Amino acid sequence: MVEEIANNEKNGGNSEELDMGALMAEEFGGLEEGKLIKARVIKVGKESIFVDVGYKSDGMIAIKEFTDQHGKVTVKEGDTIEVFLDRIENSQGFLILSKIKADRLKNLDGLEDIYKNKDVIEGKILRPIKGGFIIDIGVEVFLPNSQFQANDVGGVENAVNKIIPVKIIKYGKKKGEIIVSHKVAVLDQSRKQRKELWDTVQEGDIKKGLVKSITSYGAFIDIGGVTGLLHISDMSWGKVAHPAEVLAIESEIEVKIIKVDKEKKRISLGLKQLKDDPWMKIEEKCSIGSVINGKIVNIVDYGAFIKIDENIEGLLHVSDMSWTKRVKNPAELLAIGEAIKVKVLNIDKNNRKILFGLKQLERDPFEAIEQKYQPNIRVTGVVTGYSGSKVYLEFENGIEGVLNKKDLSWTKKFPTLKGVFRKGEKVESLVLNIDKVNRKVNLGLKQFTNDPWIAEIPEKYKVGTVVKGKVTKVASFGLLVELEEDLEAFIHISEISDEPIQKLEDTVKPGEIKEAKVIKLDNESRKISLSIKHLHSEMKAEELKKYSDNTGGKGTFGDIMNQGDDSGSVEESTDGGQGN
Structure with a gap:
C-alpha cells in the first residue's frame, strides 16, 4: 500500500487515483465515524462501560448512558449492544462511542417516516425553555408555545411530565431541526374521531x-x-x-x-x-292505600312534593293535609327536607303522577259530626276569618262552622261584615244543618228569635198604613227610611212628589223625619215600599170632602188651597199666611 502511495506521488500525486475509503477501511478494520456498530460489553466500570468492537482498541462509553432513573446499570458483561461511533481514538487510545446517539439515530430514521406519513404520535413534556418546551418523542424536540394547547393539560404551569399528542411539522436530522405541534395533532385527532364517530x-x-x-x-x-x-x-x-x-x-x-x-x-x-324506568315497576314500590315513608323536596302554594325513591316523587295536595283546617300556606305545616309518612291515594302510571294523603292517616272527624252537631243545638266557636258574605268559626277538633250574612238578622241589612265580628272573638250560634259535601256546619244567629216577617211585620205594616221614619240614605233613585231598629223601608223618587225632582240630594237630607204611606209589602223579598205622594193625595182628597160638606158642595179645590194658606196648613207656619 505504501508503495502504491509512493508511486502515485511520483506520478504527480493524483488524489482522484487515491482510494481514501479503501485505505481507511484497511487501516481501521471497516470502522467509520458517524455510523452504528455492534459492540460486546467486556467490563462495567464505575464511570465507564468498556466494549469490544473487533478493533485493536477497545471502546469506552460513559456509564450514565446505561443508568435508569433509579440509578441501576442496565447492561452487564457479555451483552451485545448497538452503539454510535463518535470518534475512532481519543487521547487514551479508546474508541469514543455513544449509546444515546445510537438511539437517537435509530429514532430519527423512524421519525422521518412518521413525518412523511403525517402521523400523530405521543410525546412527554420534559422542561420549559425560551419560547416553548422540550418534548421527548424518542429524541428531544422543540414544541413552540404557539403550537401548544395549554388548557388541555391544566395550564402551562402543569405541563411538565404530561403526555400529549403531537405532530412533526418540521424535520431535519441535526439537533434542533425537528419541531412538533400539539394544536395540529389535536385538530387532526378531532377530525379523525368525528369522521369515525359519524360513520359508525x-x-x-x-x-x-x-x-x-x-x-x-x-x-x-x-x-x-x-x-x-x-x-x-x-x-x-x-x-x-x-x-x-x-x-x-x-x-x-x-x-x-x-x-x-x-x-x-x-x-x-x-x-x-x-337505567330501567322506575315507573314501569311502580307497583313493586307502592300501591293505592299503602302507607309509605318519604321526604319533602319542594313546597308550593297548592301542596308539597314528596320523594319516595331516587327518581319517584308525588304530590301531597293542600286539600289532603288536614280534615279540619283550611291550609292556605303549606310551609306553615311542613318543611323541605322533613321526613314524612303518607298514604298513597292514586297512581297514574301513564302520566307519572302519584297523589298522597296526610289526613287519611287519621279517622275523619266529620264521620261522627252529625251526632254532636244536631240542628237547633247552641254552639260556641271562635271567629277565624271572613270570606265575602260568610264568617268562619272554629270549634273543637278543628271542625269549621259557617255563619252566612243572611242568617245574622231577620231585618237588619249588612253591606259588609267588616267590623261586625273580630278575629278570635267567641260567638254563640245555632246549628242549622250539616253540609257534608263541603264539610261545614251551617250556623245562624237570627234563628234564636221568631221571624217577624211571618206575622208581626205584615200585621203592623199593612198596605195603606201611614208611618213615620228617619231618612238613613239619600240616593239618586230614592230614599231609605228607618221605621224601627233594624227595619228599613224604601221610597222611590217617583213616590215622593207629583212635581219633577231634579236632584233628590238637594231636596232631602239624611236624618229628616218623613211621613208616608205603605203601598207594598213583599214578604218573599222582605221589602216595604212607601209613598209620600199617595199620602198627600189622600190628605187632599179628605180636605176636599170636608170643605164640600161644609159648603153644600159648592166649593172648589182652589178654595180649599187658599183656605189652607190663610189658616196655616199642617205643612206651613201661621206666619206664612200674613199679608205684606
Missing part, C-alpha cells in the same frame, strides 16, 4: 363523554370529537330543577345515544336511559 354511531350506542358546558335546559357532552345535547328531561327519571344538580363541567359520564340526525349533524343523548 347508531341509536342505542353507549358512549363515554366529557361535560363541556351546562345551560338551564341541558348540557353539551363531547363524546369523541362530536358534541351532543343531553336535555334536562333525559337526565333523570325524577325531576331535575337545574342540570347543575346532576352534572359538573369537565366531569366524565357515560351516556346513551337516543337520536342521530346525520344530515343536520345532531346527536341527542340520554343519561336516565342507562
